[in-house]
Amino acid sequence: MLTTPTPSGAESIKNFSGVVQESHNIGLGFKTAGQIEKIYVKEGDYVKKGQLIAQLDHTDYQLGVQALEIQCKQLEDEVKRTEALYRSKSISINDYEKAQAGLQQLKVQLQVNRNKLAYTRLYASTDGYIQSVNFAPSEMVDAGTPVINLLDMHSMEVETELPAEVYQLRSRFQRITCELPSAKGEDIPLKILSITPKADGNQLYQLKLTFQKKNDLRLSAGMNVNVRIHIAGTDSLRTSFTLPLHALIQSQEETYVWVMNDDSTVNKRKVHCSGIDEKGRAIITAGLKGDEQIIKAGVNALQENEKVRVIHTDNKTNVGGLI
Structure with a gap:
């Protein structure tokens, strides 16, 4: 064969x-400094995006917001009175614009303090698992210090x-x-x-x-x-070939194959086998050109220059060669 x-x-x-x-391994920290009041998660917990995971003591930040809200309310009333005076031409436009600018500055300060108050609450930035909790309640932390490490899954x-x-x-x-x-x-x-x-x-x-x-x-x-x-x-890499393992014969620590000639005679040819591929076939890196007909069955019964007859497989529609 x-x-x-x-x-x-x-x-x-x-x-x-x-x-x-x-x-990603995300280090989550507060955007403002403060004392940790509560941590709502522990290592190994699964959290969803937007879930509250820790909180700072927000008492001072809340008081700062309330104080500015009172000042802002008072200044708004003063600006309304100033506007009435300006419309009655009792004050100059410069005084009126100064009053408006002061109110706008106070509103900006109020928003900054509201943001700081919001920053006292730490939320999960994405779904994932808590890898580590680096601080405990009552500890002080600076802005940006990683309090919790989150694994983005x-x-x-x-x-x-x-x-x-x-x-x-x-x-x-x-x-x-x-x-x-x-x-x-x-x-x-x-x-x-x-x-x-x-x-x-x-x-x-x-x-x-x-x-x-x-x-x-x-x-x-x-x-x-x-x-x-x-x-x-x-x-350029196609210089190696694969053959069934049973087509190889070993003789005096060398590897050979039987090559069939055009006149149906066979000759032994030395080849180099570098290993076996993932399909269990021998990898031949030297000794073959690629167009040879190699004997794969009956290799141990052959002699040099012996004339052989090829066993042909029966056609599926002519089982037994009856036709």
Whole structure:
């Protein structure tokens, strides 16, 4: 029985270990300084966007707003009286405009204090899980200090590292998939987010990937996955071929195959086998041109220059060769 070499440079698959990561780790802090009055969440809690998660003591801020509201109300009454005087031409336009400008400035100050009062309440900026709570009630915090760390779970990412020889082939990446530990044999499609152009101390390049479809409920941050990168081949790379393993014969620590000639005789040819591909076929990197007819059955019963007869498979519509 015969077979022909199959080019193996058409596509290659590289496997790497990857880790699932959350897309962002957000440090949430108050926009104003103060003393923490209440924290409404704990580590591991799931929160939704806009949910109240912590609060400062707002007593002083509330008093500041009330004081400015009283001043603003009083000044509004004065501006109304000033306007009446201006319409009766009892005061100049300059005095009237000064009164209006003073009222506007006071309203701006009132809004600033109202904003500060609102800043004493801390809300979740997105859906996610509380990773850490960095302070406790009664502690003082400055503006911008991260009080709570939030894991943004809207989109998950996969991080892996590439050796230099794979990084150099990045322009030929056809598709990238990953396999979850809980779903052996199921490939989940990924797309590239970024590839770090600088190698680290181990000469590895960091590759970040994201899932093409909506997050799978089986995913969690820190999970290990198997990343598969399918790399397209080029014509210049198609110098290797694959053959069934049983087409090879070993003799004196060398590898050979039987090649059938046009006159139905066979000759033993030395080849170089570099390994086995993911389909269990031998990878031949030297000794073949690609157009040979290789014996794949009966290899152990042949002699050099022996004339052979090829066993043909019966046609499906002519079982037993009766026609």
